[in-house]
Amino acid sequence: MTEYIIRGGKPLYGEIEISGAKNAAVAIIPATLLVDGVCRIENIPQISDVTLFLNILKTMGADVRTVNKHTMDIDCRGISKGEGPGDMMRSIRASYYLIGAMLGKFGSACGAMPGGCDFGVRPIDQHIKGFTAMGATVDVRDGMIIANTPNGRLKGTNVYLDVVSVGATMNIMLAAVKAEGRTVIENAAKEPHIVDLANFLNSMGADIKGAGTSVIKINGVEHMNGGFYSIIPDQIEAGTYLAAVAGTGGEVLVKNVIPKHLECITAKLEEMGVEIEEQGDAVLVRRTGPLKCTNVKTMPYPGFPTDMQPQITTLLAIAQGTSMVTEDVWDDRFRYVSQLNRMGANIRVDGKVAVIQGVEELRAAPVKACDLRAGAAMVIAGLCANGNTRIEDIRYIERGYENIVEKLRGVGADIISVSSDPENADKQLEVFA
Ligand code: EPU
Numbered sequence: 001m002t003e004y005i006i007r008g009g010k011p012l013y014g015e016i017e018i019s020g021a022k023n024a025a026v027a028i029i030p031a032t033l034l035v036d037g038v039c040r041i042e043n044i045p046q047i048s049d050v051t052l053f054l055n056i057l058k059t060m061g062a063d064v065r066t067v068n069k070h071t072m073d074i075d076c077r078g079i080s081k082g083e084g085p086g087d088m089m090r091s092i093r094a095s096y097y098l099i100g101a102m103l104g105k106f107g108s109a110c111g112a113m114p115g116g117c118d119f120g121v122r123p124i125d126q127h128i129k130g131f132t133a134m135g136a137t138v139d140v141r142d143g144m145i146i147a148n149t150p151n152g153r154l155k156g157t158n159v160y161l162d163v164v165s166v167g168a169t170m171n172i173m174l175a176a177v178k179a180e181g182r183t184v185i186e187n188a189a190k191e192p193h194i195v196d197l198a199n200f201l202n203s204m205g206a207d208i209k210g211a212g213t214s215v216i217k218i219n220g221v222e223h224m225n226g227g228f229y230s231i232i233p234d235q236i237e238a239g240t241y242l243a244a245v246a247g248t249g250g251e252v253l254v255k256n257v258i259p260k261h262l263e264c265i266t267a268k269l270e271e272m273g274v275e276i277e278e279q280g281d282a283v284l285v286r287r288t289g290p291l292k293c294t295n296v297k298t299m300p301y302p303g304f305p306t307d308m309q310p311q312i313t314t315l316l317a318i319a320q321g322t323s324m325v326t327e328d329v330w331d332d333r334f335r336y337v338s339q340l341n342r343m344g345a346n347i348r349v350d351g352k353v354a355v356i357q358g359v360e361e362l363r364a365a366p367v368k369a370c371d372l373r374a375g376a377a378m379v380i381a382g383l384c385a386n387g388n389t390r391i392e393d394i395r396y397i398e399r400g401y402e403n404i405v406e407k408l409r410g411v412g413a414d415i416i417s418v419s420s421d422p423e424n425a426d427k428q429l430e431v432f433a
Pocket of ligand 1 (some may be wrong): 125306
């Protein structure tokens, strides 16, 4: 087992390069199943969720070749039936995209219900509503999901989503690209990774219009050929580093980003007194004065992203005054707050709302990463705190952040990844001396 140790209190200076978007990659990788040819995909982030998904495809019979660190050739022509490996699917939330892709390709799908970070009930009723509307029978039993179509092909139709769901929008898109006729998704989610999935599918021969708006129209095609695609930069990874610099102070150029995707995050940081400067495909973040309190409410894109909620709450914990954060997407995404309070934060949670009374400083303490973004919040807290913070359960963080330790060390942070064996950890701590 490894953990992170962070010696906090140092401002950050330099440059950080952002990797490809996790939530685009975990949809585009299963989408290659729909393609009758080789997909060369660039800018794939090296994170454990991606490795796991590539292993799922390999287990099913795909040929996956590494071209270089971030580029893969994926050829799924060797996969002959719609059956996913149950145990592997259970360990990753995004494995539900395999169901949509298998159903779209083979007209049938069998796999495990998805796992992933736990922040309350995570239903997939809207995914199932879409598949059913397109003519599939879907049976969920004993942790398995089995879907079938009467004649081996889904039929295009209108699907109105009752909740704005990223997963349901992308899954219905995957199922629909090869369906007979036209599918229209109404009340669709608009996140950048939805547009990225549509662009990937279109570049392979699909016919999708309207991604990025609330109405997406998909005309089914017979074939999709191979091709080349480069995944967009990760909006949340970039936001996390912007928040880290906002917390520690200093000046960092965050490179390889699409600044437009970051506006929902940078607007809030600016309200808090952080300076943000757009420089082409990079954003400069600088904080010299104190952080100011503000209120935040999470919403689907282009609202403030729920995946940045723990990170901004951590900043507000050391901002001047009282702030309120309302979590409107997930029903249990404040579990990490008890960890921040151990570090001296003063946060009270009542249902969907956290009331944050800013404190002068955070103090180092042993804490846990409760989930991926909560783990990122602990890293930010550790960078801002006085003393050495030890973070356990970092496997959650490594599901979604490529080389976080190296990237932060590159801008001057004192952070190391150590074995959780205490003797060894103490020895490794000497690097801070
Ligand atoms: N919902 C339903 N029924 C459904 C689907 C969703 O009621 O069938 C509800 C959920 O309970 C939630 C809301 O709709 O309250 C939004 O859920 P959504 O489907 O949009 O979430 P998701 O697709 O399961 C993706 C990201 C999450 C991110 C959310 C919201 C992936 C693999 N995951 O999840 O990312 O929080 O969208 O933006 O893309 C993360 O990266 O840390 C992460 C958790």
